[in-house]
Amino acid sequence: MASTTRSVLKASRAAQFARAKSFSSSAVKNTSLKERLAQLIPAEIENVKAIRAAHGKKSFGPVLVDQLYGGMRGLPALIWDGSVLDAEEGIRFRGKTIPECQNLLPKAPGGQEPLPESLFWLLVTGEVPTQEQVTELSKDWAARAALPDFVEEILDRCPPTLHPMSQFSLAVTALNHNSAFAKAYQDGISKKEYWGPTFEDCMDLIAKLPNIAGRIYQNVFGQRKLPAIDPAKDYSHNLATLLGFGDNAAFVELLRLYITIHSDHEGGNVSAHTGKLVGSALSDPFLAFSASLNGLAGPLHGLANQEVLIWLRKMQSKIGENASDEAVKEYVWSTLKGGQVVPGYGHAVLRKTDPRYTAQREFALKHLPDDPLFKLVGQIYNVVPDILLEAGKAKNPWPNVDAHSGVLLTHYGLHQMQFYTVLFGVSRAFGVAAQLIWDRALGAPLERPKSYSSSAIEKIFKDKQ
Ligand code: FAM
Secondary structure: OHHHHHHHHHHHHHHHHHHHHHHOOHHHHHOOHHHHHHHHHHHHHHHHHHHHHHHOOOOOOOOOHHHHHOOOOOOOOOOOOOEEEEOOOEEEEOOEOHHHHHHHOOEOOOOOOEOHHHHHHHHHHOOOOOHHHHHHHHHHHHHOOOOOHHHHHHHHHOOOOOOHHHHHHHHHHHHHHHOHHHHHHHOOOOHHHOHHHHHHHHHHHHHHHHHHHHHHHHHHHHOOOOOOOOOOOOHHHHHHHHHOOOOOHHHHHHHHHHHHHHOOOOOOOHHHHHHHHHHOOOOOHHHHHHHHHHHHOOOOOOOHHHHHHHHHHHHHHHHOOOOOHHHHHHHHHHHHHOOOOOOOEOOOOOOOOOHHHHHHHHHHHHHOOOOHHHHHHHHHHHHHHHHHHHHOOOOOOOEOOHHHHHHHHHHOOOOOHHHHHHHHHHHHHHHHHHHHHHHHHOOOOOOOOOOOOHHHHHHHHOOOO
C-alpha cells in the first residue's frame, strides 16, 4: 500500500514537473498555435494520468435526487479546461478574470480591448501569446475564411423569415462536408492523432464564421454586397466590415470585447456542454458546434440577448421614454404576473452581477454614456433585483451578460435583434473549439451518464425512509 502511494505520488510529481516545464517553454515565442499545442499535449496526457491515479477513486460528494429532477444544478460531471465559473466572482479564462484579460492580452494597434485571437490562444494553451503570434493567427484565419460555394447557396436559399440562428446552424452543419477529422477517421487515423485534424477543423470553423454571419445578416437585413476578408485586418475588424460597420472604430472595439467575454463560460452551460457531448461521439467539430448553436438559440440561454431588446422596446412603447421608476416597476411586475421571465436577469450558477455585464457597462460609460437605452438599462438594474427578491423565486436577482449586449449593438446601428444571438454564437465557438481540441488530444471518452425512471427512484428508496 505504502509503495503504491509512493509511486502514485512520484508519478504525479513527475507529471507536474513535465507539465510546468512544457507550459513555460522558451520555445513559445516562435511557435505557431499548432506547434505549441504539440509541445503541450504529451505532458498534459501524463498530468491527467497522474490526477486520475492519485484522485480517481475519490468522491465529489453525494448526488441528490433533486439534482436529477432539477437540471443537474451543481452536479460535478465534466472536465472543462478553458474557463471556470465562480458563483460569486464570475468567469475566469485559464485563471484570468475579464479585467486581467483586458489588461494582459495583446490588442490591435491603438485599441484597448483584447483581440479575440489572443483569447483563443489563451483558452487553448493557458498562455498569453505574443503580438506576432496573434497577428499570425489573424492571417491564418483570414486565409481559411472562404465558404464552399454550396454553403453560400444554402444560405442564399433560406427564406428571410427563417430565424438567423437556424440559418447559422444549417451552414455550420453543412461545413461537415469538408471536415478534416471526418475524412481522417474514414481513412483509419489512429486515436493518438485525433487532435491534429480536430485542430484543423476548429481553426476552419472559427475562420469561416464571419462569412457565415455576414452572409446571413446581409441576406436577411442588409442586401449589401459582401466585401472580401482582408488578411491585414484582425478577425473582429473583418466581421464588422462584413456587417457593414468596419469604418466605425468604436464598433470594431466593441466586437473585440464582445467576442472575448462571450467566448466561454465553463462546460456545463447548454451550448458548451452540447458541443462537448456531441463531440464525444467523434462527430466532427462542425457537427458538434452546430448542436451547440441549436442550444444557444433557446430563450433561456443565448436567445435572451434578443429577448432583452424586444422586452425593452415593448416597455418603452408601453410606458414611454424617460419613464419613472414606478412605471418601470409596474412593467416588471406585469411581466412576472404574466408568467414570463425577466430576460437578462438570473443565472443557473452566478449569484452576483455578471462581470460580463459589468465589462459592457464600463464600455458604455466610456463610449455612450448619454445613450437613452443605456440609461434605461441602468434604471432597470436599480429596480429589477428588489422585485425578483420580493417575488421570491429566482435564486439570483442580478443581471447576466444578455441584459446589456443588445443596447451596445443597437447604439451603433445594429438594430436587428434577431441577429444578436448569431454574434453570441460566433463568440461561443472559441470556447467550444478549444475544449474539443483538448478532448480529442486527451482521449475523452463517449459521454454516457446514467438515467433513472421515476419508478426506479421510488423503488430504490422504498425501504430506506
Ligand atoms: N425572471 C423571472 N423568474 C425567474 C428569473 C427571471 N429572470 N430567473 C429565475 N426565475 C425563476 C425561474 O423561472 C424558476 O421558476 P419556477 O420555480 O417557476 O420554475 C425560479 O425562479 C428558480 O430559478 P433559478 O433556480 O433561480 O434559475 P434557473 O437556474 O432555473 O434558471 C435562468 C436560470 C438563466 C434560465 C433564469 O434565471 C432565467 O430564466 N433568466 C431569464 C432568461 C435569461 O436571461 N437567460 C440568459 C442566461 C444567460 F446567462 C445565458 O445563458 N446567456
